[in-house]
Amino acid sequence: MDVEALVRKNDIRAPSNSAFNLPVQEKATQKSTKFSPFLTDTFSRQHNYLRISVTERCNLRCVYCMPEEGVALSPPSHNLTTAEIVYLSRLFVEQGVTKIRLTGGEPTVRKDIVDLIQQIGALQSLGLKELCITTNGIALHRKLEVMVRAGLTNINLSLDTLDPFQYTLMTRRNGFETVMKVIDKIFSLKREGFRIKFKINCVVMRGLNDREIIPFTELAKDKDVEIRFIEYMPFDGNKWARGKMITYMEMLGQIREKYPGIQRVANERGDTSKTYNIPGFVGKLGFITSMTENFCSTCNRLRITSDGNLKVCLFGNNEVSLRDIMREYNEGKPIEADSLHKLVALRDSPVSTSITELSTRGPGSRLLEVIGLAVRRKAEKHADLGDLEKMENRPMILIGG
Numbered sequence: 377m378d379v380e381a382l383v384r385k386n387d388i389r390a391p392s393n394s395a396f397n398l399p400v401q402e403k404a405t406q407k408s409t410k411f412s413p414f415l416t417d418t419f420s421r422q423h424n425y426l427r428i429s430v431t432e433r434c435n436l437r438c439v440y441c442m443p444e445e446g447v448a449l450s451p452p453s454h455n456l457t458t459a460e461i462v463y464l465s466r467l468f469v470e471q472g473v474t475k476i477r478l479t480g481g482e483p484t485v486r487k488d489i490v491d492l493i494q495q496i497g498a499l500q501s502l503g504l505k506e507l508c509i510t511t512n513g514i515a516l517h518r519k520l521e522v523m524v525r526a527g528l529t530n531i532n533l534s535l536d537t538l539d540p541f542q543y544t545l546m547t548r549r550n551g552f553e554t555v556m557k558v559i560d561k562i563f564s565l566k567r568e569g570f571r572i573k574f575k576i577n578c579v580v581m582r583g584l585n586d587r588e589i590i591p592f593t594e595l596a597k598d599k600d601v602e603i604r605f606i607e608y609m610p611f612d613g614n615k616w617a618r619g620k621m622i623t624y625m626e627m628l629g630q631i632r633e634k635y636p637g638i639q640r641v642a643n644e645r646g647d648t649s650k651t652y653n654i655p656g657f658v659g660k661l662g663f664i665t666s667m668t669e670n671f672c673s674t675c676n677r678l679r680i681t682s683d684g685n686l687k688v689c690l691f692g693n694n695e696v697s698l699r700d701i702m703r704e705y706n707e708g709k710p711i712e713a714d715s716l717h718k719l720v721a722l723r724d725s726p727v728s729t730s731i732t733e734l735s736t737r738g739p740g741s742r743l744l745e746v747i748g749l750a751v752r753r754k755a756e757k758h759a760d761l762g763d764l765e766k767m768e769n770r771p772m773i774l775i776g777g
Contacts, residue, residue, distance in 0.1 A: 412471035414748035417688075419756055421675055426473045428461060429682040430492065431481040435514050437548035438536070440579050440608055456684045458488055459716045460702055462495045464680060467740060469499045477508040477530070481682065484515040490522055497527020506530055510577070513558040514551045520561055530573040531562060532604075537585045538592065546584060566600060575602040575662070580622045589630050596659030604649050604662035624650070624665040631661070645674050666690075672757035686747060688754040696750050698743055705739050 415423040432449050434442065456464075465476055476496060483489055497507055508530035509523070535555060537543050543552040562574050578585070578592055589605065596603050608621045632638055637655045648671060649662030665671070679687040684699025706715050 414744045415471050415751060417751050417754045423676050423678045424473050425475040425677045426468045427477045427479055427677060427679045429479045430483045431486045432682050433485050434480055434482040435485055436512050439546055450683050453710055454683045456699055457710045457712055458492050459711050459713045465496050466499055467743060469502050469504050474503060475506040479510045482512055483509055484511050490519055493523050493528055494526040500527060513555040516558050517561055524565060524570050532575045532577055534577045536578050538588055575604055577604050577606055579606045579608055580627060581608050582620050582622050586622050589627055590634055593631050596657050599659050601659040602662050604664055606664040607667040609666055623668045624663045670757055686750055688750050696746055701742050702739055
């Protein structure tokens with residue numbers, strides 16, 4: 377779907393100078409070959425990866441993610457609308473973002489998730505290369521193929537156990553068999569020729585699922601999948617304790633005992649995981665080592681929460697509202713497709729404009745000003761383990777997985 381078709385589909389009555397009415401070729405000539413200064417921090421890190429939480433809701437209650445009693449949800453009007461998410465996605469892609477990941481909560485419980493993927497997928501014509509989703513898979517099966525056809529390229533499936541009984545304990549819900557069907561469906565689509573990058577994320581916790589490291593490893597023996605083991609991280613309400621955390625080196629040591637040939641392979645710059653392969657295995661293994669070996673020096677990620685706040689660091693508690701800036705141009709009300717024309721055209725915010733010149737211009741310009749200032753304030757690295765234990769932060773469910 378091209379940009380003009382996207383406009384027609386959503387009845388966006390944009391003014392004649394709007395980026396939504398510009399031919400793709402004309403818009404492309406306006407892009408600078410230099411990476412956007414608004415997405416570049418003072419440590420020369422270029423943030424070309426945007427994670428957007430599209431809902432606070434989830435159909436599971438995973439022990440490391442959400443307090444057992446649940447969380448207080450924001451009023452619906454506080455959360456970003458589809459038009460606002462697409463607007464922000466386009467703004468970031470115009471500035472150089474090439475990868476967008478939709479998270480939650482659980483993104484597939486959003487009623488219009490397929491339409492949202494179709495609209496963001498249309499940004500591939502403007503430079504978006506990867507459109508990803510992180511999901512628990514419970515509500516994915518019937519939507520999966522149409523999502524892939526709409527532009528979804530990467531699927532990260534959260535699965536922390538291969539034992540149905542343990543699954544119920546860790547998620548406080550049923551659904552194991554449904555997730556297994558989703559995994560089969562993903563491999564079926566891959567066999568049909570769909571190019572899907574598939575990863576399974578497993579948060580490892582001592583005394584709960586640490587005995588399953590080898591079974592998870594062996595999923596990659598005959599399957600084109602990356603199994604990623606994640607160190608247990610502290611967030612509000614998840615009862616984190618140092619004794620529950622299994623370190624990357626402990627996990628690697630267990631695997632090396634059975635598979636001594638395991639070896640590290642090169643990662644692309646900005647990758648969150650340390651990647652390994654085992655000779656003879658089709659798939660790969662990865663380790664996300666946020667707690668013991670941070671990867672802050674190559675961090676290229678920004679996050680937008682479902683209520684529209686920009687977080688420049690997962691473990692930082694400083695946030696700035698992008699939602700409120702947009703809604704100032706709509707009398708403070710949520711922006712739907714039929715009111716999107718009130719936002720000033722994105723071409724009023726070219727990359728070459730300096731941050732200090734933007735404050736008197738439209739919402740696209742003001743958004744870039746705020747984004748640029750937030751990115752420039754990003755710390756060199758997040759707090760160390762001792763400080764992270766004491767810091768207040770949102771529950772993971774309210775940040776976006």
